[in-house]
């Protein structure tokens with residue numbers, strides 16, 4: 655039982671699951687970490703400006719479990735399983751039946767392989783889901799073997815929260831094998847400095863030693879990391895470990911996540927506060943993923959609030975207009 659719910663209960667937009675490792679970390683760190691994994695009634699509030707598939711992945715899915723939004727990158731939805739489910743996840747529409755659907759991408763492989771073979775422009779494959787590292791080694795390396803068969807030179811990115819939720823999952827044996835599939839890199843999703851534990855650090859050191867480069871991305875979350883000091887500490891820790899911070903994402907326009915959203919003016923101020931406080935290489939881009947406008951929009955320009963209260967209409971440098979729910 656966690657949070658008074660039995661494993662598998664799905665009263666909310668996505669299942670409730672957390673590892674004992676992260677649960678004890680959240681109890682120690684109290685409020686900021688636990689908000690990410692504790693279900694809340696706010697998740698059940700539908701909002702007119704929010705969507706079940708905010709990045710329009712269904713519309714860009716030519717075959718099941720493959721999303722092709724950017725010409726040179728294919729996204730593979732490897733599994734619906736995660737070590738823990740983040741309450742703010744934008745992919746709730748895909749994950750919501752994870753407890754009853756244990757299938758993985760290997761069960762749907764042939765059309766995916768045919769699509770990858772037919773599209774020479776795809777030079778990079780992003781493995782996501784769900785968390786690809788919930789696959790056991792046998793299935794994970796079978797997937798990598800099949801991928802190399804159809805895309806011998808593609809760069810393979812593995813999006814994972816394993817070092818945060820279940821660091822012991824990443825073993826030296828696994829990393830040694832992974833290093834040989836070169837080039838494979840980790841895109842780590844890390845949101846708070848308390849997630850960088852000694853176990854996390856060991857995973858990074860071992861990954862780099864095995865030749866698996868590490869990049870990070872974070873989601874800006876109200877009540878979790880919407881604080882200049884928290885963000886600076888997080889990014890400096892990552893930077894010193896040899897992780898390259900790439901993006902801070904504005905919370906996507908996903909149903910049930912409004913209580914996690916940070917107003918755009920606050921978000922851009924937090925980002926500006928990083929300058930001067932951190933080395934340039936430790937400062938990621940602040941972005942909003944606008945599926946209707948072709949992808950990530952960097953939020954670096956002057957932000958003007960054109961209409962308030964909600965939904966707020968923001969204008970970036972008088973050019974791009976964004977309607978954000980708060």
Ligand code: SF4
Pocket residue numbers: 735736737738739740741743744745783784785815843
């Ligand atoms: S680990 Fe990633 S895919 Fe899984 S719930 Fe969290 S954000 Fe979503």
